[in-house]
Amino acid sequence: MDSSSVITPSSGLTSQALVLPWWKKAALQLRSAPLIPLAILAMLVFTAVFADLLAPHDPTVGNLRYRYQPPVWQAGGSAEFLLGTDHMGRDVLSRIIYGSRISLLVATAAVVVAGIIGTALGILSGFYGGWVDQVVMRITDTWMALPTVSFAILLAVVLRPSEWNIIVILGAVFWTRYARVIRGEVLSLKERDYVRLAIVAGCSRISIMWSHILPNIANSAIVMATLQFGVVIIAEATLSFLGVGVAPPKPAWGLMLFDGKAGLMTGFWWLSVWPGLCIMLVVLAANLIGDWFRVWSDPQLRQL
Amino acid sequence: MQRYILRRLLYALITLVLLSILIFCLVRITGDPVLLMAEPGAKEADLEALRREFGLDQSWVVQYGVFITNMLQGDFGTSLYYRVPAFELYLQRLPASLLLAAVAMAISLLLGIPVGLLSAVRVNTWFDNFGKIFAILGLSLPSFWVGLMLILVVSVYLDWLPSSGSGDFQHIIMPAFSLGWVFTASHMRLARSAMLEVLGSEYIKLARIKGLSERLVIAKHAFKNALIPVLTLAGISLVQMVNVAVVVESVFAWPGVGRLLYEGIAFRDFPVVQTTVLMGGVMIVGVNLLVDILYAYIDPRIRYG
Numbered sequence: 001m002d003s004s005s006v007i008t009p010s011s012g013l014t015s016q017a018l019v020l021p022w023w024k025k026a027a028l029q030l031r032s033a034p035l036i037p038l039a040i041l042a043m044l045v046f047t048a049v050f051a052d053l054l055a056p057h058d059p060t061v062g063n064l065r066y067r068y069q070p071p072v073w074q075a076g077g078s079a080e081f082l083l084g085t086d087h088m089g090r091d092v093l094s095r096i097i098y099g100s101r102i103s104l105l106v107a108t109a110a111v112v113v114a115g116i117i118g119t120a121l122g123i124l125s126g127f128y129g130g131w132v133d134q135v136v137m138r139i140t141d142t143w144m145a146l147p148t149v150s151f152a153i154l155l156a157v158v159l160r161p162s163e164w165n166i167i168v169i170l171g172a173v174f175w176t177r178y179a180r181v182i183r184g185e186v187l188s189l190k191e192r193d194y195v196r197l198a199i200v201a202g203c204s205r206i207s208i209m210w211s212h213i214l215p216n217i218a219n220s221a222i223v224m225a226t227l228q229f230g231v232v233i234i235a236e237a238t239l240s241f242l243g244v245g246v247a248p249p250k251p252a253w254g255l256m257l258f259d260g261k262a263g264l265m266t267g268f269w270w271l272s273v274w275p276g277l278c279i280m281l282v283v284l285a286a287n288l289i290g291d292w293f294r295v296w297s298d299p300q301l302r303q304l
Numbered sequence: 305m306q307r308y309i310l311r312r313l314l315y316a317l318i319t320l321v322l323l324s325i326l327i328f329c330l331v332r333i334t335g336d337p338v339l340l341m342a343e344p345g346a347k348e349a350d351l352e353a354l355r356r357e358f359g360l361d362q363s364w365v366v367q368y369g370v371f372i373t374n375m376l377q378g379d380f381g382t383s384l385y386y387r388v389p390a391f392e393l394y395l396q397r398l399p400a401s402l403l404l405a406a407v408a409m410a411i412s413l414l415l416g417i418p419v420g421l422l423s424a425v426r427v428n429t430w431f432d433n434f435g436k437i438f439a440i441l442g443l444s445l446p447s448f449w450v451g452l453m454l455i456l457v458v459s460v461y462l463d464w465l466p467s468s469g470s471g472d473f474q475h476i477i478m479p480a481f482s483l484g485w486v487f488t489a490s491h492m493r494l495a496r497s498a499m500l501e502v503l504g505s506e507y508i509k510l511a512r513i514k515g516l517s518e519r520l521v522i523a524k525h526a527f528k529n530a531l532i533p534v535l536t537l538a539g540i541s542l543v544q545m546v547n548v549a550v551v552v553e554s555v556f557a558w559p560g561v562g563r564l565l566y567e568g569i570a571f572r573d574f575p576v577v578q579t580t581v582l583m584g585g586v587m588i589v590g591v592n593l594l595v596d597i598l599y600a601y602i603d604p605r606i607r608y609g
Contacts, residue, residue: 147584
């Protein structure tokens with residue numbers, strides 16, 4: 001991101017504004033940023049990093065004597081288990097705190113994997129054209145015809161559940177969007193003068209793709225990645241909820257919902273409410289940031 | 305036009321062939337499919353017998369040939385759990401899924417389109433903001449969690465609706481709503497942005513300059529044109545719904561295709577899982593093809609492009 005694009009000498013600001021310290025410039029640029037969603041994501045990162053210090057109990061080991069304890073403010077709840085305990089007497093709060101680690105790790109890694117695959121294929125397809133384009137686009141079409149959830153489940157059944165497999169699966173499922181969009185952008189970038197001049201100047205194709213095309217599509221790739229973050233978190237929760245995601249007894253939010261489903265009819269609401277609320281908050285935050293970022297990075301949309 | 309349709313048909317065919325190869329290879333690359341089918345700890349002799357039964361001792365090319373001919377004859381293998389053809393099971397479960405998808409789609413269109421269009425007409429009012437919040441929540445909530453919360457509030461605490469199963473219309477309300485919310489949200493957003501675009505166009509300005517009443521401008525000139533993209537999206541959503549419904553169906557024990565897939569996983573019933581995924585792909589390819597052809601009828605630029 002170019003940090004000097006907002007305040008330039010030609011923009012008619014007084015000379016006083018020009019000598020703004022860098023942090024004020026940054027603040028000006030970010031003045032429209034959605035602060036609450038950013039704070040939520042920051043908190044997610046914080047709890048994920050410091051889970052060991054924050055969690056009051058071990059997330060995987062429970063005490064059967066304390067099964068199904070309600071949250072502290074309900075009759076029968078104790079201050080030891082602030083948000084209650086599950087069917088194995090494990091502390092729900094601790095599991096949620098450790099669960100943030102899994103959600104963050106899986107979603108970030110899967111988005112990066114999908115982004116790398118999709119961007120690479122999109123650039124190759126758009127830049128080379130011809131049969132390369134045909135092959136890549138037919139593969140993309142096939143991939144888009146896959147029922148996403150079912151395909152991820154099929155892969156998960158074949159690969160056995162684990163965090164790393166989930167990352168691979170989600171990465172392998174979600175790259176198509178990048179490939180399509182980025183191919184389209186490369187097609188128009190290819191016709192720009194600076195790319196043609198680079199070809200005339202004798203730059204190798206790889207260096208053109210790397211230093212002339214990639215920087216110009218990076219923006220859209222990042223926007224798509226932010227918008228997909230939430231989708232991937234829901235996908236991971238879905239797989240875990242169906243029992244083909246993160247393997248128990250690991251504390252993934254989707255897995256907690258799966259465990260909590262049995263207690264739902266008997267009124268153990270805290271097992272289903274807390275993890276779901278966490279998923280909702282994180283996805284909501286990611287979506288709002290993604291929307292803001294999309295508009296912010298595209299001046300044409302900004303004016304609407 | 306004909307050339308265009310032929311090309312689309314060819315692409316759809318290529319996609320289907322690639323899809324079948326993909327699923328075929330997936331099963332074999334990741335290990336012995338027999339191990340997936342057999343129970344853990346099965347004897348080597350039994351595994352050998354299974355291998356011969358499924359023709360897995362032959363070369364991959366031969367196997368793929370058998371796989372594809374069987375499939376073209378409607379033979380997708382036999383369910384290991386139910387001991388009936390997997391395709392038959394699939395067809396049995398399909399109507400329930402289609403019903404659920406139809407109701408969810410009806411909700412999403414009847415709610416999403418009017419609210420989206422009105423939001424665009426009354427942009428930046430409290431109504432618009434309410435619609436925005438409803439939409440962003442729909443896109444951020446996992447549909448299965450919406451289902452769980454509905455069960456908790458409506459079934460457990462209020463005791464208004466049954467929490468699972470199928471039968472009369474009472475059973476379908478909650479699953480259809482938890483499935484439909486996401487799609488309501490995306491239809492609403494698209495309807496809003498399409499309407500905003502239409503309202504800013506030249507012919508609407510002209511209609512206003514002509515002195516038509518605002519009501520007439522919106523109902524007669526803007527409405528129809530804003531509808532086109534939404535209806536296209538609805539076609540695509542319908543297929544996605546049958547596929548996304550997997551989780552919702554398993555939450556509410558709704559006896560559809562998604563539930564079948566879920567059971568397929570639970571019982572390690574590989575032919576069933578394979579059939580469901582493949583048929584899901586076939587449906588998506590089919591609808592995409594239809595949408596492409598419809599597009600060509602509607603938009604002459606594509607027809608002659």
